[in-house]
Amino acid sequence: MTVRWGLIGASTIAKQFMIDAIRAQSDGEIAAVMSSNPERATAYARENSIPLAVSTLDGLLEGGIDAVYISTTNELHLEQALAAIKAGKHVLCEKPLALTSADARQMIAAANAAGVVLGTNHHLRSAGAHRAMRDAIVAGRIGKPIAARVFHSVYLPENLQGWRITRPEAGGGVVLDITVHDADTLRFVLGDDPVEISCFTQSAGMAGAGLEDGAMCVWRFKTGVIAQSHEGFTTKFADTGFEVHGSEGSLIARNVMTQRPVGSVLLRTAAGEEDIQFDREDLYTRSLRQFHAAIRGEGQPSATGEDGVWSLSAAEAALQSSKSGQAVAIDPKLGSAN
Template sequence: MTVSWGLIGASTIARQFMIGAIRAQPDGEIAAVMSSSPERATAYARENRIPAAVATLDELLGSDIDAVYISTTNELHLEQALAAIEAGKHVLCEKPLALTSADARKMVAAARAAGVVLGTNHHLRNAGSHRAMREAIAAGRIGRPIAARVFHSVYLPENLQGWRVTRPDAGGGVVLDITVHDADTLRFVLGDDPVEISAFTQSAGMAAGGLEDGAMCLWRFRSGVIAQSHEGFTTKFAGTGFEVHGSEGSLIARDVMTQKPVGSVLLRTAQGEEELSFDREDLYPRSLRQFHAAIRGEGQPSATGEDGVWSLTAAEAALQSAKSGKAVAIDPKLGRAA
């Protein structure tokens, strides 16, 4: 069976990563792209060899497609996802799933009721580096995990700045853009859930309209692990990394908080240092392969809708902490910061 996709949003991320990932699947094809600008949709379809360009959601969802990939601005995700679910389409949605975790939970409930697959595009779960770290921790190679550090402050390219740094109404800001990824990556690698967060945010010159372009967060996890993360749009020379320190060893990863299958993972123990090998498969085709399997009833997407609720709940708590100056409990049962 071929899975026919419709793209909701004529976006840069779809062009750079998702179109190729869908076409890399033996059972994947892209049938149409939708943009609120008919001219943009037509040009995008022509440039990317997509058969149809449409300007309304109704037209896209009324066509013979099986799934949609949503990469519009964040405030549009909820309405578009719910409409796609109601039309019986499977949904792979960019993070954050919505502007609030309560709305994200509506999406999860609607997908479950409709019997369609809902996935969150947390791409980092598909990185061989992070999977190697998760497996090493699960195998006890660093003993009992104690602490973690995530370095995920980058420089946002000018072509991607736009609404991310100027529009609070569209869900801009570094927390909804990057902290959600770090929340999900920490959960995935540690196999643990965050229960509390303290955060500071800053506006270091790129963001406007009251938005933040930098954040530092302190996390406490269910097991007792504590973690710190640094997210930013304004650091041109920082480099990225991820460390997990345990009672019997440390995992030190560099250049792994990225959309590309690069970087290194070092295991350091009493026996010395060992460079861990891991697969270098492109993150997005792996994600699509798992999503297509989920459509066939074989397992789940690499990041489910529930995972998207978790990461958004954590991001909400970070913003609440930064505003209040207090630590905030993360309670996913309520779908909001407690």
């Protein structure tokens, strides 16, 4: 059975990554795109060979589609996802799922009641590098994990700045844009859940309207692992990376916090250094393949709605910590803090 997709949002990320990933599936096609701007919808459809362009959500949901990909601004995710779920459509939604974890849990409840698949587009857990790191940890190659560090401070391109640095009401700021990804990637690679976070944020000259464009976080996980993460929009010359240090070795990955299947992973132990090989499959293609399998009843999306609640709860706790100056507990069932 062909899965007919509707794009909610004529976005850059869909154009750069998601359209090709859907079309890479033997059972996937893009049937329609929606933008609230009719001219943009029409131009986007023409540029990307999409048969139908609409300017209303109802028009998209009535267009004979089976699933939607939501990549609009963050404050629109909840209403659009709930409407799609009510119409019986499967939903793959960009992170964060919503502006609050309570709203995200509402999305999960609606999807469960409707019997449709809900996934969060946390693409980094589909990277071959991160999967290789997770496998090495599970295999005991670094012994007991002790600590981790994530370097995910980059320079936000001018064409992506917009609402991310000017509109608090749309869910702008680096924490809801990047810290959520680091929360999910740490959970995935470590196979562990964060329980507490301390966070400092800054406005280093790019963001306005009281939004943050940099964050430094310290995390504590259930097993006792501690982690550090640095997120930013303003560092033009920084590399990205991910390190996990254990009792018997370290995994040192470089240039892996990216949408591209690139980078390197080094295992360092008493025996010396070893380059860990990993597949270079497109992250979004892998994610879409798993989402299509979930639609067929074969497993779950690579990142579920519950995973999206975890990452959003961590981001909420980070923002609260930055305001209070105190460590904040992370609990996806109760919200950000206890």
